[in-house]
Amino acid sequence: MLAGDGSLWVAWLNRYVIKDQNFWKFVPNSSTSWSTRKILKIRTDALQFSSDSNAIKDIWDDIRPKSQKVPWHNLLWFPLHIPKHCLIVWMTIQDRLPTRDRLQNMGINAAALCVNCSNYPKTRNHLFTDCSLEDRLWNIILNVNGMNASHLTWNDMVYRAITS
Structure with a gap:
């Protein structure tokens, strides 16, 4: 969402879900999908990375929960x-x-x-x-x-x- 210029998915999300409202202030309604709600829930975490020029992989490594790999x-x-x-x-x-x-x-x-x-x-x-x-x-x-x-x-x- 933050760096998705040119992404068809981001364009669709902006047009049909967020409906061209401010991403940072958007309040989901009851018809907003579970996955979109999860994305919106981590907006505050993402805000600290929005001004950095970190690679997406680095951002993912910073915010994802880390646990030991399963043996299989x-x-x-x-x-x-x-x-x-x-x-x-x-x-x-x-x-x-x-x-x-x-x-x-x-x-x-x-x-x-x-x-x-x-x-x-x-x-x-x-x-x-x-x-x-x-x-x-x-x-x-x-x-x-x-x-x-x-x-x-x-x-x-x-x-x-x-x-x-």
Whole structure:
């Protein structure tokens, strides 16, 4: 927003969200999106950088929360990664996939049992390691890639991947 001259997104935000009002004084209404509200919330933090000629990377490093990297970060973030796949793996590692057990916990009416085996509730662990159909598929994929199939839990697979 501060240095976005020529940016289509900034032009759209100014025209249709802020509606050419003063960015520093703009008060969001109930229809303002969550992400725009978050941007507006850090305006005061950004103000101290607006007069500096720091690079965007330096500003980001100064204002972002810093924490220790998780042990599995190299499984996701590496050169030539595919963002869609990384998001799915990240959600899986965090046990945030919308599996049937999670949908039910959110109050969404979904059948509990796995559609492939009809024996057990569909959970992350069932999806990747416990279902008989998925077990056969994993064995085929591993064999095609010259790897031995062994029954591991999801957490064991992640541990093996990060320590290899």
